[in-house]
Structures are given as structure tokens and as C-alpha cells.
Amino acid sequence: MTxxxxxxxxxxxxxxxxxxxxxxxxxxADPHLVVDLTITDLARVCGTSLSTVARFCQTLGYxxxxxxxxxxxxxxxREAAERERFGLANSDIxxxxxxxxxxxxxxxxxxxxxxxxxxxxxxxxxxxVVEAIVGGAHVDLYGFGASGLTAQDLQQKLARIGISAFCSxxxxxxxxSAALRKPSDVAIGISHSGLTTETTHTLGVARDAGATTVAxxxxxDSPVAELADFVLTTHARESSYRMGAMSSRIAQLALVDFLFxxxxxxxxxxxxxxxxxxxxxxxxHRINGRRAGDRRANGDAPRE
Amino acid sequence: MTxxxxxxxxxxxxxxxxxxxxxxxxxxADPHLVVDLTITDLARVCGTSLSTVARFCQTLGYxxxxxxxxxxxxxxxREAAERERFGLANSDIxxxxxxxxxxxxxxxxxxxxxxxxxxxxxxxxxxxVVEAIVGGAHVDLYGFGASGLTAQDLQQKLARIGISAFCSxxxxxxxxSAALRKPSDVAIGISHSGLTTETTHTLGVARDAGATTVAxxxxxDSPVAELADFVLTTHARESSYRMGAMSSRIAQLALVDFLFxxxxxxxxxxxxxxxxxxxxxxxxHRINGRRAGDRRANGDAPRE
DNA sequence: GTGACTCTGGAAGTAGTATTCAGGAATGAG
DNA sequence: CTCATTCCTGAATACTACTTCCAGAGTCAC
Numbered sequence: 001m002t003x004x005x006x007x008x009x010x011x012x013x014x015x016x017x018x019x020x021x022x023x024x025x026x027x028x029a030d031p032h033l034v035v036d037l038t039i040t041d042l043a044r045v046c047g048t049s050l051s052t053v054a055r056f057c058q059t060l061g062y063x064x065x066x067x068x069x070x071x072x073x074x075x076x077x078r079e080a081a082e083r084e085r086f087g088l089a090n091s092d093i094x095x096x097x098x099x100x101x102x103x104x105x106x107x108x109x110x111x112x113x114x115x116x117x118x119x120x121x122x123x124x125x126x127x128x129v130v131e132a133i134v135g136g137a138h139v140d141l142y143g144f145g146a147s148g149l150t151a152q153d154l155q156q157k158l159a160r161i162g163i164s165a166f167c168s169x170x171x172x173x174x175x176x177s178a179a180l181r182k183p184s185d186v187a188i189g190i191s192h193s194g195l196t197t198e199t200t201h202t203l204g205v206a207r208d209a210g211a212t213t214v215a216x217x218x219x220x221d222s223p224v225a226e227l228a229d230f231v232l233t234t235h236a237r238e239s240s241y242r243m244g245a246m247s248s249r250i251a252q253l254a255l256v257d258f259l260f261x262x263x264x265x266x267x268x269x270x271x272x273x274x275x276x277x278x279x280x281x282x283x284x285h286r287i288n289g290r291r292a293g294d295r296r297a298n299g300d301a302p303r304e
Numbered sequence: 305m306t307x308x309x310x311x312x313x314x315x316x317x318x319x320x321x322x323x324x325x326x327x328x329x330x331x332x333a334d335p336h337l338v339v340d341l342t343i344t345d346l347a348r349v350c351g352t353s354l355s356t357v358a359r360f361c362q363t364l365g366y367x368x369x370x371x372x373x374x375x376x377x378x379x380x381x382r383e384a385a386e387r388e389r390f391g392l393a394n395s396d397i398x399x400x401x402x403x404x405x406x407x408x409x410x411x412x413x414x415x416x417x418x419x420x421x422x423x424x425x426x427x428x429x430x431x432x433v434v435e436a437i438v439g440g441a442h443v444d445l446y447g448f449g450a451s452g453l454t455a456q457d458l459q460q461k462l463a464r465i466g467i468s469a470f471c472s473x474x475x476x477x478x479x480x481s482a483a484l485r486k487p488s489d490v491a492i493g494i495s496h497s498g499l500t501t502e503t504t505h506t507l508g509v510a511r512d513a514g515a516t517t518v519a520x521x522x523x524x525d526s527p528v529a530e531l532a533d534f535v536l537t538t539h540a541r542e543s544s545y546r547m548g549a550m551s552s553r554i555a556q557l558a559l560v561d562f563l564f565x566x567x568x569x570x571x572x573x574x575x576x577x578x579x580x581x582x583x584x585x586x587x588x589h590r591i592n593g594r595r596a597g598d599r600r601a602n603g604d605a606p607r608e
Numbered sequence: 609g610t611g612a613c614t615c616t617g618g619a620a621g622t623a624g625t626a627t628t629c630a631g632g633a634a635t636g637a638g
Numbered sequence: 639c640t641c642a643t644t645c646c647t648g649a650a651t652a653c654t655a656c657t658t659c660c661a662g663a664g665t666c667a668c
Binding site for chain 2: 035074077081093097104107157262265
Binding site: 017018019020043048049050051052055066 | 647
């Protein structure tokens with residue numbers, strides 16, 4: 001049996017009897033028929049009896065129409081997903097695009113940014129950074145503007161598992177912290193372009209102070225990368241319509257997540273707790289009655 | 305009805321009765337059950353009657369088990385296709401996973417979060433929010449903890465195209481701002497769980513002051529959603545290994561991007577400028593020689 | 609405690625699917 | 639050309655799976 005039902009049907013066509021072939025052709029022409037219609041209706045549409053349709057399904061190697069139908073539903077959905085992807089591959093946002101188009105295109109570019117960042121990732125470098133952080137005393141994070149949010153995100157995450165981490169939107173405070181680094185510390189500079197003066201400068205100060213330096217950037221040849229012992233590269237392709245900033249930020253955050261989970265994993269942290277929380281919240285919620293109802297929120301620490 | 309059956313089931317969980325919830329949990333844990341088993345067998349596996357399973361399907365908005373089953377088959381297959389692209393057999397992180405596996409799995413979950421958020425997005429609501437912001441005077445953003453970063457991100461973006469936007473990590477300042485809202489203003493509360501007291505409270509204050517309210521949350525039935533005129537839902541699946549926070553944040557940011565681009569588009573903003581800038585900066589840089597060389601970066605506003 | 613309500617699973621009813629079987633067309637041999 | 643064999647086909651039947659209805663159990667508010 002071939003992996004895809006529809007190509008299996010196409011291949012089987014020559015071997016089929018005329019009635020079964022008619023069924024196969026109808027299905028190949030519009031697989032949705034199978035998903036939408038019962039075997040009885042499909043038989044009518046194909047101008048044949050339901051026995052023939054049932055036999056056709058068995059000829060293809062399925063136990064019957066039910067199983068065949070599920071298989072077609074899967075194949076149709078999978079094909080649709082791939083077609084969507086393909087259709088979006090080379091399309092930039094147009095000022096006249098509909099909301100659906102805009103959303104699909106942005107999503108596609110962000111997904112692509114994540115995928116390409118994964119592809120281009122050097123896991124040896126990643127684990128090098130992980131080791132430095134786990135073995136180090138403190139982590140300093142430098143990032144300004146949009147990259148500042150990535151820096152803050154990593155700071156929040158590290159702090160949450162008990163790793164001393166500092167991050168400030170104020171360059172002066174960042175510089176002060178950078179100047180105080182020791183060789184056991186790790187300093188991470190985040191800049192999409194790799195050109196941001198503040199980040200480069202601060203990371204340079206931390207390096208001069210003796211810290212292990214890490215750069216997270218889209219340009220591995222940029223000044224900030226030059227200063228770094230480890231360079232983690234994002235691969236967000238710039239695109240029109242301000243998409244660059246979006247994809248690059250998503251890629252940065254993905255990188256931060258890789259780093260974080262790897263660190264947690266390396267330290268053997270118990271990381272299942274949040275799931276537990278969700279369950280409990282849901283439970284409490286349900287006790288209050290069928291509908292979520294009340295204006296007042298249940299107490300919950302602002303993890304978000 | 306949500307686009308993806310499985311996230312719909314997850315979302316519906318809190319509203320379900322205990323027997324129906326048991327069914328939902330079983331399905332969420334292993335969607336393949338639905339594809340493989342008849343309604344009778346599934347009922348037995350869930351320790352309930354087939355009537356309950358049938359009712360559950362109808363609660364989710366399907367005509368019955370048959371339709372539900374087809375939908376699940378589609379969703380499962382789509383997800384499997386995605387997983388294959390990342391070369392993954394299973395998607396849960398194991399403490400013993402290699403760096404490559406961990407990275408692929410996180411990326412998979414984040415990509416899924418973006419795609420499912422797109423699938424489940426109501427573009428009418430999106431454009432409703434866009435109109436409110438474009439037609440309004442000012443935007444207030446409330447988000448704390450991890451969601452605070454999303455709020456800041458949107459604030460930065462809006463400010464950059466000249467829309468008055470406020471966001472503070474300090475609840476007190478947020479409350480003060482909320483109390484000062486006018487009917488022409490828009491207040492956006494961001495909370496993954498929808499339960500965060502600070503966010504709910506602040507958004508409520510803004511609503512009482514007359515502002516148009518928007519919620520960005522993963523739980524459309526949550527308190528924060530109850531307060532909102534417009535609810536934008538993310539569809540990040542919670543998973544083990546603290547993955548929830550990652551996927552949900554990525555999904556939130558994707559939503560923010562949809563909103564932002566749509567606003568820019570609606571206002572007819574010239575949005576190719578940032579790309580232009582990047583090019584120029586790169587050019588200047590390149591003139592100095594192919595390698596970035598000097599410690600000192602070229603001047604560049606801290607956009608990032 | 610009583611009444612109103614919701615939840616639940618058993619059972620009846622119905623729709624949909626599998627299988628059997630007999631008629632009929634096609635093919636090939638005599 | 640005729641007959642026999644084979645294969646194909648759809649009607650009818652048998653069966654499975656699904657849906658709907660209903661009554662009892664449990665829960666909550668008054």
C-alpha cells in the first residue's frame with residue numbers, strides 16, 4: 001500500500017474495473033467527496049452502487065469505506081497544508097492584501113525564521129554557551145530597543161530557575177554592570193543587525209573585564225559578533241513591510257528558548273511544574289459552576 | 305467553532321462536565337484514540353457511556369461523532385506532517401534528548417503555536433481591533449510577567465508609527481493610566497491564562513472609564529476575556545518542560561504582529577522604510593571593508 | 609426538605625456500512 | 639455461432655455504528 005491514499009488510487013486505476021475506475025476518478029478529481037459524503041451518497045454521485053464503492057476501498061487495501069474515508073481525510077488535510085505553504089513561499093505583503101492573506105504571510109515568514117534558525121544553528125556553540133552559563137556565576141544581558149525584550153525574556157527565564165541574571169534598558173546601568181564582570185561571568189549581547197552601538201560597547205566592556213562573551217545576532221560578521229567568544233546566529237530573512245523586525249525577534253526568542261531549555265536540562269531541573277499549575281487552575285475554575293462567569297479573577301501570581 | 309479541533313477541545317475543557325472532561329483529556333493526551341476507535345470503544349476507554357462521548361462532540365459544535373472523528377483525523381495528520389518536517393518521531397522533550405532533538409522539538413512547538421493561532425484567528429475581530437485603534441486617540445497596554453514583554457513589544461511598535469501608546473511594568477502606574485482612559489481610547493489586556501489578577505483588574509478599570517477593551521489570551525472563557533469588547537485568542541498548547549510559556553509568548557507576539565501590520569496597512573503607512581535603513585547601514589558598514597573589524601560600531605539608533 | 613436543574617448512562621431507533629448472492633456482460637473455446 | 643467460464647455489478651440482507659430519547663441520580667438554591 002502506498003503512503004498516500006490518493007496516489008495509491010491513481011496508481012491502481014489501470015487495474016480497476018470500469019465501475020471502480022469511475023469511483024477512483026471521481027475521488028481523484030475531488031477527494032473532498034469522500035470526506036463529505038456517506039458511502040451511499042458517494043455511490044450515487046459516481047453512478048454506481050455502494051457495494052462497488054465498498055469493494056473499491058478493499059481493492060486499495062483498506063478494511064472498508066470507514067477506514068478509507070479516514071485515510072482520505074488525513075491526506076486531504078496534509079495536502080492542503082502543503083499547498084498553503086507553497087503558495088506563501090514567495091509572496092510579500094501587498095498593501096491591498098486581505099486580513100487573511102496578511103496573517104498567513106506574516107505567520108509564514110515567522111515560521112520560516114524559526115526553521116532556518118534551527119537549520120543554521122551550531123549546537124556545539126549552543127552547548128558551549130550552556131556550559132559557560134551553568135558553570136559560571138552570573139549572567140549579564142545587553143539588548144536595546146526590540147532586542148531589549150529578548151534580553152529581558154531570557155533574564156526572566158534564568159532568574160526563574162535560580163540563575164543570577166541582570167538586564168537593564170538603561171545603557172548606563174548596563175555599562176556599570178558590564179564593568180563589574182569577573183572571568184567567571186557570562187555576558188550576552190543581543191542585536192539583530194549586530195551594529196547597535198550600545199550593545200557592542202557594553203559587551204566590549206564586559207569582555208575587557210574578563211567575562212565570557214556571547215553574541216546573538218543575525219550577522220555573524222558584525223561588530224558585536226567580533227567581540228564574542230560564542231556567536232549564536234539567527235536566520236531571519238529580511239522582507240518588506242517591516243517584517244524584518246518581526247521575524248528577527250521571533251528567531252531571537254526561539255534561540256533564547258533553545259538556550260534556556262538546554263540549560264534547564266543540563267542542570268536537571270524539575271520542569272514539569274507549570275503543567276501541574278494549569279490543571280489546578282482549571283479545576284478550581286470548574287468548581288465555581290459551569291460557566292467561567294465572574295468578573296473577579298482567581299488569585300494567580302503574575303507569571304502571566 | 306475553532307479551526308483546530310484539538311485546541312478547541314483544550315479550550316472547552318473548563319466548561320465541560322466531569323465525564324465530558326474525561327473524554328476531552330483522553331483525546332488531548334492521545335488524539336489517535338479517536339481515529340482508531342469507534343464511539344463505543346472510546347467510551348469504554350474513557351470509562352463512560354457512548355452517549356456522553358456523542359454529547360461531547362456536539363458540545364464542541366460538531367453534528368456528532370462521525371464528523372468529529374473526521375476533523376480529528378485531519379488535525380492529527382496535519383500535525384504529523386509538521387512533525388515530519390522537523391524530523392521528529394515524538395514531540396515531548398525528554399531529559400536525555402540531544403541538543404539537536406531539543407532544538408527541533410521546541411521549534412516544532414513554537415511553529416505549531418503560530419500556525420494554530422492563525423487557524424483559530426477571527427479576522428473580523430482582528431480588524432475590529434484595528435479600526436478601534438486607528439480611529440481611537442490612545443492605546444493602553446496591560447501585561448505583567450512574561451506577557452509584559454508582549455505588551456512592551458506592541459507599545460514599541462505602535463509608538464514607532466506615531467500611535468500614542470502606554471505600557472508599564474508597574475501595576476500602580478498602569479492603574480493610574482487605566483483610570484484616565486476616555487471612550488475614544490483602547491485598552492488591551494494581555495494574559496496567557498486570562499487569570500492574572502493585575503491584568504484583569506487594570507482592564508476592568510479602563511473599561512469602567514469607558515475605553516474600548518481588548519483581551520489577548522489563550523483562554524477565551526477567562527475573566528480577562530469577559531471584560532473585553534474584542535477577544536483575540538492565541539492557540540498555544542501547553543506542554544511539558546516549561547514549553548507552555550515559550551509557545552504562548554511566541555503566539556502572543558505573532559498576534560501582535562498581525563495587529564501591527566494590519567494597522568500600518570489600514571493607515572496607509574509607508575512601511576518599507578525600515579528595510580531601506582537596514583540597507584543603508586549595511587552599505588556604510590561595508591565600505592569600511594568586508595570584515596566588520598573595528599570595536600566601534602557605526603552610529604545606529606537603538607532600534608535594535 | 610422541596611423543587612428546579614443538570615448530568616449521566618441505558619435503551620430504542622435510525623443511519624450508515626459490510627456482505628452475500630444472483631443476474632448479466634464479456635471473453636474465449638469449441 | 640453457441641456454450642461455458644469468469645468476472646463484474648447492484649439489489650437485498652445483515653450487521654455495525656451512531657444518534658436520540660428518556661428516566662433516574664445527583665446537585666444546588668430557596
